[in-house]
Amino acid sequence: MSGCNQSSLVEGLMKNFQEVQVGLTKQEALEESNRCLYCYDAPCINACPTSIDIPSFIKKIASGNVKGSAKTIMQANPVGASCSRVCPTEELCEGACVLNHSTKPIMIGNLQRYATDWAIQNEQVLFEPGSENGKSVAIIGGGPAGLSAARELRLLGYQVTIFEAEEKAGGLNTYGIVSFRLPQAVSYWEVQQVEQLGVKIQYNTRIGQDLSVEDVMNNFDFILLAIGMSKVPNIGIAGEELAGVYDAIDFVKETKVKPITDRFMGKKVMVIGAGNTAIDAATCSVRLGAENVKILYRRTKEEMTAYDFEYEFAKQDGVEFRWLTAPVRIVGDEQGNVTGIECIKMKLDSAGDDGRRRPVPIQDSKFIMEADAVIKAIGQTRYIELIEQFELLHDGGVIKINQETYQTSKAKVFACGDAIFGKGQGEAMVVSAAQQGKDSAYAIHKLATSTELEMA
Ligand SMILES: Cc1cc2nc3c(=O)[nH]c(=O)nc-3n(C[C@H](O)[C@H](O)[C@H](O)COP(=O)(O)OP(=O)(O)OC[C@H]3O[C@@H](n4cnc5c(N)ncnc54)[C@H](O)[C@@H]3O)c2cc1C
Ligand code: SF4
Numbered sequence: 114m115s116g117c118n119q120s121s122l123v124e125g126l127m128k129n130f131q132e133v134q135v136g137l138t139k140q141e142a143l144e145e146s147n148r149c150l151y152c153y154d155a156p157c158i159n160a161c162p163t164s165i166d167i168p169s170f171i172k173k174i175a176s177g178n179v180k181g182s183a184k185t186i187m188q189a190n191p192v193g194a195s196c197s198r199v200c201p202t203e204e205l206c207e208g209a210c211v212l213n214h215s216t217k218p219i220m221i222g223n224l225q226r227y228a229t230d231w232a233i234q235n236e237q238v239l240f241e242p243g244s245e246n247g248k249s250v251a252i253i254g255g256g257p258a259g260l261s262a263a264r265e266l267r268l269l270g271y272q273v274t275i276f277e278a279e280e281k282a283g284g285l286n287t288y289g290i291v292s293f294r295l296p297q298a299v300s301y302w303e304v305q306q307v308e309q310l311g312v313k314i315q316y317n318t319r320i321g322q323d324l325s326v327e328d329v330m331n332n333f334d335f336i337l338l339a340i341g342m343s344k345v346p347n348i349g350i351a352g353e354e355l356a357g358v359y360d361a362i363d364f365v366k367e368t369k370v371k372p373i374t375d376r377f378m379g380k381k382v383m384v385i386g387a388g389n390t391a392i393d394a395a396t397c398s399v400r401l402g403a404e405n406v407k408i409l410y411r412r413t414k415e416e417m418t419a420y421d422f423e424y425e426f427a428k429q430d431g432v433e434f435r436w437l438t439a440p441v442r443i444v445g446d447e448q449g450n451v452t453g454i455e456c457i458k459m460k461l462d463s464a465g466d467d468g469r470r471r472p473v474p475i476q477d478s479k480f481i482m483e484a485d486a487v488i489k490a491i492g493q494t495r496y497i498e499l500i501e502q503f504e505l506l507h508d509g510g511v512i513k514i515n516q517e518t519y520q521t522s523k524a525k526v527f528a529c530g531d532a533i534f535g536k537g538q539g540e541a542m543v544v545s546a547a548q549q550g551k552d553s554a555y556a557i558h559k560l561a562t563s564t565e566l567e568m569a
Pocket of ligand 2: 160161162163164165167190193196197200202205206207221222225544
């Protein structure tokens, strides 16, 4: 291929990574906001994990007070601009809209996006820090949970330092969720809102490596662990070391931080797993020009953890799903490159301890499919080493907390977000991480003020 053809090809692929959904126009936003019934005791507010006053922000759009609308949203949810794009709204706010019974629900997510996009475009600063109270908090991790906690603590007058391992903050909003659903600029704006309040973000600082746990423990009044989860675990099958086998989190991250290339052009890609990450990896592969993308899942559609809207999105992108199919071996050639994947057919047996029906292999049902790349998306591992350096109780890397106070087994250490998700605890969603961040901030404040009272 000539250099010129190649660059126009790559340019074409880059366009695939631009945001898919266009925002509402002013006229559309006005019309949609005027459809809202502004219910008293609105069920949508209860269905939003961050309890945004939805009727109020919609009414402000209708009356032309878009800044006020953005403030109402961001007050309740410090990552409300990202949430407007990634929340499973049909399961949350929009699912609870009373108009579901008659016509169609109000497009709450899209209206939220309209107001927050306006604030982004008009460079609005929405909040002021509270007066200093002389207490300090170290937050480890600058994802949705850490940023939300930082914002609330700063409004309460704490000196807040976020330690962030990466070059930028925003966590999975910045590096994990694909850019055609959530552009990085949106996440950066939310980080900027927090920094503008005087929260210090120490970038490229991995606690436990670049700075010791001891230093953090000795230098701050309180510590909040908002470290999320780590890499995709190994599947434990032969061939995982071959060239062309990827960790889905790293794979998606590359499409967000590195130039787009044509390396997937015309390729056959197998994605293993059927959660958020698998869908994002599969749709990214399609956008990188892959000829065929299949998601392999050992259970059925009913058990998959991806949201319905993600499933529909992937299907529209042409992603194929192979249910009840488990990989047993990744096949490679003599040069060490992936050439296929050997799978086995599964069936569902009785439910295990977790209440989910267990997949079991069907004898003599192995078969091989051709593949040029295999992307592993079977969940995420935990930062067990760091958790143990803090000497915190955990269950397989899920930090144990007091469910009401977010306090860990050490009195001055709190934890929230994906770091406490799992083993039947919490939910891995941006909006729940945001709420937990807020709740941990209030719990820290409650402990700080009660200690003060005791000492008075
Ligand atoms: C591919 C993918 C797609 C998803 N899609 C959706 C979606 O559509 N909708 C939705 O609601 N949710 C989605 N999720 C889930 C959502 O992104 C998470 O639940 C949410 O980001 C959790 O926030 P958090 O702040 O707890 O963790 P994270 O976002 O993971 O942030 C943790 C931060 O801590 C930092 N960190 C870790 N260790 C250290 C250390 N030792 N020192 C300093 N910093 C450290 C990390 O660099 C990171 O910035 C998706 C997740 C993935 C992986
Ligand atoms: S934050 Fe999410 S759940 Fe809450 S109102 Fe906005 S889109 Fe709905």
